[in-house]
Amino acid sequence: MELAIKIFQFILSISILVILHELGHFLPAKWFKTKVEKFYLFFDPWFSVVKKKIGETEYGIGWLPFGGYVKIAGMVDESMDTEQLKQPAQPWEFRAKPAWQRLIIMLGGVTVNFFLAWIIYGCLSFFNGETVFDSTKVDAPMNYTHVAKAMGFQDGDKILKVDGKVQNNLDKLSLDILLSDDITVLRNGKEVTFHTNDDGKALAFKDANPKAFLTPRYPAVIDSIYNPKTAAAGLKVGDQVISANGKKIAYYDEFQEVVRNNAGKDLNVEVSRAGAVLPLVLQVSKEGTLGLASYKQLTKYAETKHFTFGQSIGRGFTRSIESLTYQVKQFKLIFNSKVQGYKKVGGPLAIIKNMPVDKAKDGSVSIDWTLFWSFTAMFSVWLAFLNLIPIPGLDGGHVLFTLYEMIVGKPVPQKVLENAQMVGVIFLLGLMLLIFGADIFKIITNKF
Template sequence: MEIAIKLFQFILSISILVILHELGHFLPAKYFKTKVEKFYLFFDPWFSIAKKKIGETEYGIGWLPFGGYVKIAGMVDESMDTEQLKQPAQPWEFRAKPAWQRLIIMLGGVTVNFFLAWLIYSCLSLFNGETYTDLNKFTNGIEVTSAGKKMGFQNGDKIVKVDGKPAERLENTAINILLGDNVTVLRNGQEVTFPVNTDGVAEVLKQKEAKLYLSPRVSMVIDSLASPASKASGFAVGDKIVGINGQKAAYFDEVNTILGQNKGKTISVDVERNGTVQTLPTVSVDKDGKFGVKIATKDIVKSVTTNKKYSFGEAIPRGFERSIEALTMQVKQFKIMFNSKIQGYKNVGGPIAIIKNMQVNKAQDGSLSIDWTWFWGFTAMFSVWLAFLNLIPIPGLDGGHVIFTLYEMIVGKPVPQKILENAQMVGVIFLLGLMLVIFGSDIFKIFAGKL
């Protein structure tokens, strides 16, 4: 049932994006009296699920859910149908239209994608606000994993800037650091700027689970006693651990390190109780480095969480900002993807990985439902992603057509038809190869137990 809901979300999101993207091409084409032969949701090699011709256009649904297309008469596209191009150009063909009209038709899809993302982000900001982990509330700084330490962080650092831009939200900042060049932190009362070490980035990306490499540094305030031994040692709910064996140990990372060094031993623990420090002289540490107490993690999460509300007037510019942030993040990801040391290309995921990571709400009674806030956020992000991908100047994508059209507008004459056909063929082969690599990556990860 869960996989069915995830699959439904993926198909619904892709359908919305594809239909609106192709409408972005279709509407200006019709406005400029250009013949549109086909309008398809999903691809239809060999056969289609459904089709109907209305006027001069055949509308249909293909069986391969990896996009869609509009087939515009007189245009070299992925269908590689060049027979009509051997005839003289007709007034209703794409190639007969002025370059500026062709440019508008080509840019229509990515324009719709961007404005769709802007609309969704604006609505999410208006109706849901934004809930995020607020770095400004990390009063004790951050706690980092071994990967975080490799990147250059130290426990207790307070993140101030990433690449010179203020850092406010943990969720965005954690990703921006992976994509960035340098970080500024407040360390021992002084600002320190250091380059992000790519060895640490590579370690984060190699992790199978998306374990956050930095988190709030928390005090050891006891929420509950999980074992009889902890009660016998003298612990009480509300105790704040401040030292072990005479060493200062006020935070989880400090306590955890010392406990790891004293597995199976008896230690003394200093706790702050009712404003005074007391020493518990005989505390047993088990073979796993635990002494049977739990801290209030839910309270910690609440203490660093901020929910920001937006008025209508604030939501619109915020929606634009979020769209630009998403676009910037997509562009930066190419830095990781093509970095030979980080080898980010190994973490590229295709449709299988996307479907697996779709979010589903799970109620206490076990029932499942769609998390619509997450769904629309994903759709907005994916819309920006499609806009960016389609603008890459590769023949076969909108960006390739745009480059050739701009060349014509600047030079004053069109690119020769044969060059367009050959470039389109190269682009189609490249895109098919890219799809095989992405699918192959998903399949490999499944068999390797990494997906």
């Protein structure tokens, strides 16, 4: 059921983004009286799942879920249909329109994608507000794992600035550190600035969650128990673990470390309950877990900010820019020879695996619509950026050639456009196969 919900969310999100993106091309094409031959969700090589012709346009759904397209008459596109281009240009063809009209048609898709992200983020801010985990409220030193220490952190450090900027949002702090060059901390009463070591970042990307190297510390007070064996051993919600196998426990992360190091063994713990100290013996699973949690204490660091309608408009724009900025910055990790962030890059299968779901205590799974729309907004602004990259086959390639024509005063030769489009399509198809193949390889090698 969980996989089915994730697949449904992925298809729904992609369908919304593709249809609106292509509508961004379709509407200005129609406004400028340009013939649109096809409007497709997904690609349709050899056959379509559904198709119907209305007026001069064939609307349909393809079987290959890698995007979608509108086929505009008189335009060199991914269909590589050049027969029509051998004939004299007709008034209703794309190539017969003024350069400024063609530019608007080509920019329509990315414009819609950006405005869609803006609208979604604005609505989320207005209807849900924004919950921020404020690091200034953390009264204990951060928990720095071996990964964080490899980057340059030391126990007791208080983070002051990341690349010269204050970041009090715990949700963004870890990512900012991964993307940073320099960190300023308060260490032994003195301000110290150090360069974040790429070796530490590389270690972070070997973990399932690259941002888990930095967490706030809080007492080991148990607030949820999922494992019946742990409950049967006498542990109760509200107990505070004060020692484990003779080691004093001050924070929950210390307790987690002892539990992981005793996978498959019995663990002797002492808990404080109603002023009394009780000894218990807990059985740790082979995976190094006890089936309990202590995350509700994090709520004391949380603050929800609400926005008026007017404020949400500005906030929606800011969140769109922030989302895009973070994604662009991540290229420095992807192409870093030490960090090798490209190993974490995934295709459709990886996206489906990481689609957000809402898991209830009874094990049932449903759609978390807030996370779904957040993902859709993030993906929308990302698609806008990717489509603007000046590669033939993408909107950015068409924009580049059109701008050249507007600056130089004459169009790029038709043969050059055809050859460039062919190279671009081959490159993009090869890239798609590589990414999709990497997903399959990870599944086969159990590294997904």
